[in-house]
Amino acid sequence: MNDTFLRACRGESTSFTPVWMMRQAGRYLPEYQAIRKNLSFLELCKNSELCVEATLQPVDILGVDAAILFSDILILMEQMGVPLEFHENHGPVFLHTIRDSKAVEKLRIPDPATQMDFVMETIRLLRRELQVPLIGFAGAPFTCATYLIEGGSSKIFWATKKLIFTKPGVYHALMEKITEATILYLKEQIRAGAQAVQLFDSWAGVLGPVDFAEYALPYVTQIIAALKADDFPEGKEVPVIYFANNGSTLLELSVSSGADVIGIDWRINIADAIARIGDCAIQGNLDPFALLLSKEKLRARVGKLLKDAAMAKGHIFNLGHGINQFTPPKQAKIMIDAVHELSQK
Template identity: 70%
Template sequence: MNDTFLKACRGEKTDYTPIWMMRQAGRYLPEYQKIRGNVTFLELCKSPDLCVEVTLQPVDLLGMDAAILFSDILVLMEAMGAPLEFHEGRGPIFKEPIRNQAALDALMIPDADEATAFVMETIRLLRRELKVPLIGFAGAPFTCATYLIEGGSSKVFWETKKMMFTEPLLFHRLMDKITESTILYLKAQARAGAQALQLFDSWAGVLAPCDFSNFALPYVQKIFAALQGYEIPLIYFANNGATLLDLSVSSGADVIGLDWRINIGEAIKKVGKRAVQGNLDPFALLLPKDQLRQRIGDLLDGAKNAHGHIFNLGHGIHQFTPPEQAKIAVDAVHELSSR
């Protein structure tokens, strides 16, 4: 097996810099669109054979050094008892937001092996097929809480922050319940065969550092502490989190994911003796080939002092990115980093 990704996570010497891309299995690939045209998004997430197929696509077509399980961070919220719908153009919708104690009491802490059996089956099937490591994942508690409280996506997070500041005990109780569910969910993924685990904190960047310390970080720390016994790399990605790096290093993660809003060399100084993952602007994939290769070369050079470096985008690959541009990036990372 090509274990370059795992070596980089551990800070070991590698022959080249490994690369994978957040959302690499998804809408920018025609092969994905063909499958997605026959099923709804949630149906796809709950169909292990189809999830295996779309997880393998970017590895086989583009030469990625790691696969990430095809799923969604919100399937766990549905398993907790929050009815979930996905609407084209609107994204995820929770029609029964969690905004009071009664709604919170209705949420349960599910048995992950039973409630999300389709995820575990996907992992087991993938381990038979893959020749690169498999990354499992979950949403970080704060990010998941925003969806439950807001009832879907948000730009200002009014309901979330209102609860934080006016009903902090209710907010912390919700975070406790999400955290306990996430621990069980990620442990189940590790038992099923996931070889690394990533927490996606997509909305952490909307928090002031003091609020991140109080309302989000302790729950991330609790999750990673609970996973230490599995001895697999743990990755924490706080989107728009350059201002939170000083705090994120205390998360307990082995690898700190970086968005594109910070120079990678500066980030490495803050992160210290931990591996980093990132951090090309996803839209930089639209550059002409020579300019894209130059940008990648500069980023690799900037990461030369990292304890370990996994090349990635600073967020998910955009759905309108031409796949051939992603292939240029993969080849450039492999070529330029092996020199």
Template identity: 65%
Template sequence: MNDTFLKACRGEKTDYTPIWMMRQAGRYLPEYQKVRGNVTFLELCKSPELCVEVTLQPIDILNMDAAILFSDILILMEAMGAPLDFHEGKGPVFAKTYRDQESIDSLALPDPDEETGFVMETIRLLRKELKVPLIGFAGAPFTCLTYLVEGGSSKVFWDTKKMMYTQPHLFHLLMEKITAATTIYLQAQAKAGAQALQLFDSWAGILAPCDYEKFVFPYVQRILESLRLFEIPLIYFANNGATLLEYSARSGADVVGLDWRINIRDAIYKVGKKAVQGNIDPFALLLPKDELKQRIGKLLDDARDAHGHIFNLGHGIHQFTPPEQAKYAVEFVHELSGR
């Protein structure tokens, strides 16, 4: 097995910088679109054989150094009892919101093998196929909470912050419930064979650092601490989180995910002896070939003092990105870092 990714997570010497991309199994690939054309998004997420197929696509086509389980962070919320649907152009939508005691009490603590057994089966099948490490994942509690409280995506997060400031007891009750479910869900992924785990906090960056510390950070720490017994790399990614790096470094993660809003050299200084993952703007993949190579070379140079570096985008690859541009990026990272 190519274990370069795992070595980089642990801060060990590697022959080159490993690369994978968030949302690397997705809509920008024609091969994915062909599979997706026959099923709904949720049907795809719940079909282990199809999930295996689309998870393998960027490994086979683009030569990525790690695979990430094909799923969605909100699958667990549905398993907790929140009716979920995905609408084209609108994203995830919950049929009801969870803003009071009764609705929060209605959410269950699901058995991950029973309620999300299709995820665990996908992991087991992938481990038989893959020649690179497999990353499992979940949404961080705060990010998942925003979807339950808002009923879907949001731009201003009015109801989330209103609950946080005016009904903190309800906010913490919901965070506690999501944290408990996320903990056993990720533990089940590790038992099924995931070789690294990533916690996605997509909306952490909407918070002031003081609010993050009070309302979010303890739950992140609790989850990551619970996963230590598996002795696999743990990654924490707080999107738009340049102001939260000191917390990310103390979260218990082995690898700190970075978006593109901070120079990677400055981020490395702030996180200390932690590996880093990121941090190129996903839209930089649209640069002309020579400029893309130059951009990647500069990022690799800026990251040379990192305890460990996994090349990645600062967020998911955009659906309209030409696949050949992603392939160039992989080739350039391998070429330039291997010199």
């Protein structure tokens, strides 16, 4: 087992810098497109054997140092009782929005062991195949709430912020329910065999620090504390990564969540981020579009990032967001090989 990723998460010494990519199993790979050819995205997410195949593809093709479970952060929201569709070129769409007390009350807390067994079976099957660690994941409560409130993606988050500021009781009730469901979901992933978990807070950056501290961070902190609680011994050994996209202004607050690793986007120099987060491992943070550079310039960019990250307690090389679907896979391979070569100690 190549456990370099887990060692870096714990801040231990490693012989090279481990690397994986967000969205590494996805549309940029022809092999993934072949799997998707006759299936909807939701059908794929609920087919354990095909999810295993999709998860393994970037490990086998690119040589990354960790696999991330193939699924979607909104699968849990669907299981909470909100019909979900994925529309090509438009992303996720919830057929009902959650904007009042009655809608919140109707949300259920699913039993992940039974209602989401397709996810757990994927994890169990992957653990038999993988020679690198497996990352489980969930959406952070604020990000998941925005999808439920808006009915899908948004640019200005009008409905979300309107609910926060005009109906805070409804908003907090929704967040409490999502948080409870997420704790159960991640605990079950760990029991099934996930060796690390990541909380994706894709829309955290739409909040200023004051509002992030009041309306998002407490729920992330609650999840992480629950995963590491005394009544759940497995959680103590499983690193938690918290990734707040567009969160350069939120770094110190993010560290206070209790996460073992802070993921950062490309909007901040990693050396500056390291100086601000202190005694915590870091993950990131190449601009995904930098993969379009020539081989020489891409290798130079990788080398500079590794040098800038030299003072980190632990560093996991990653993109600052998910790999773009139009990226040539050979470019991702150049980056991964460069990380392995240039970080050798």
